[in-house]
Amino acid sequence: MGLYTHHLPAWKREQVEEIKQRFAEYPVVGLVDMHGIPASQLQDIRQNLRGVAEIKMARKTLTHHALNEIGGDVVEMGGHISGQSALIFTKENPFKLYKQxxxxxxxxxxxxxETAPEDIVVAKGPTSFKPGPIVGELQQAGVPAMIEGGKVKIRETKTVVKKGEVINAKIAGVLAKLEIKPMDVGLILKAAFQDGTIFAPETLAIDETVYLNQITLAAQQAFNLSVNATILTPLTTETIVGKAAQEARNLAVEACIYEKDVADLIVGRAYREMLAIAMKASEGGFELDESITQAFAAAAAAPAAAAPAAEEAPAEEEEEEEEEKEESGMAGLGALFG
Structure with missing residues (x-):
């Protein structure tokens, strides 16, 4: 423990022990940076986190003392201490803590x-400013400005500061006048500790919608893999059996295996093939038998009759007519093939 084992005054020892006690009480501990937070906002933050998390402010040296005395993996948290740090204790998981x-x-x-947390962009368009010194201030800050209709107008959208660059005084003044507020002020989570693991903020910053879509896609792909590889599970067995039945039915039709479940399909397929051949023959000038012509006409009329048939049951005369068409079609099949 080296540097951290020297004697501490009673008040410092009390704070170290308090930090250690919090580590024992809470499963998740975060290290946050409080730099730049106004006192009034910090009070609001404490109020919003009441019942969810507890913030403990302590000197960096005392936090190091506590971490080293606890020992183990938690010591690595000390490497994330910077700026105006504080500890935050919660019973929520690290992802919920980050989101909160x-x-x-x-x-x-x-x-x-200050450093720009992201690209700072000034959008083109009119402003509320009247002509005056503001035009020169905008231009000096790199913002293309002009006078139009008695008002100052930004001529084109301009990125005035790129992410990671320092914001100078001229740009800061212009952004304030344009009411552009690029700085996020609040508790910045530097690291979170749970069950021996230290989570970096970039690990915790997940888009829930994207994550859910990825899980959904993975589930769909796993389902398809199970079906295609014929791996029976409670979720895929019904689909696999249905797929096998369909493939068996298709094979029986292709091989013309006259079983009771597929005989109608085989005959129907032959009927459709007969009509296709009849169509080709007709296009080639071949004179068709009257029964074949009737069957061909019936098949052509069938799609138009399908929609109303779905809305109401056919009348008895229509059913008898369909039976006659089917019989004439079968007769045509016999006439075509001898």
Whole structure:
């Protein structure tokens, strides 16, 4: 323990013991950066987290003391201590903690010297400013401006600061006047500890919609793999059996195996093939038997009659007519093939 084993005053020892006690009480501990948070906002954050998480502010040296005395994997948390750090304790999982902390953030104007958290863009279009010194200020900050209709207008959309760049005083002033607030102010989670694992914020920053879609896709692919590989499971057995039955039925039709479940399909297929041949023969000038012509006409009329047939049951005369058409079609089949 080296540097951290020297004697501590009573008040410091009390704070170290309090941190250690919190680690024992809570399954998840986060390390947050509180830099730049106004006191009033911090109070609101504490209020919003009440019942969900507890924030413990302590000197960085005392936090290091506590982590080293606890020992084990938690010592690595010390490497994430920077800026104005604090510990946050919760019984929620690290992903929920990260999401909850993100909800506490608010947008604020940028100050000179701050680093842009993302590309800062000024969109083209009219502003509420009247002509005056503001035009020069915008242009000096790299924002193309002009006068139009008695108002200042941004001529084109412009990225004035790229992510990671420092915001200078001119740009900070222009952004404030344009009411562009690029800075996220709130508790920034630097790391979270649970069951011997330290989670980085980029690991916890997941898009729930994308994650759910990925799980759904994985489930669909697993289902398809199980069906295609004939791996019987409670979810896929019915589909596999149905697929096998369909394939067996198709094979019986293709091989013309006259079983009771497929005989009608085989005859129907032969009937359709007969009509196709009749059509080709007719197109070639071959004179068809009258019964074949009637069957051909019936087949052509069938699609038009299908829609109303789905809405109401056919009358007895229509059923008898269909039977006559089917009989004439079978007769045509015999006439075509001798």
């Amino acid at each position: 902390l993100e909800l506490t953030k608010t947008k604020m104007a940028a100050k000179p010297g």
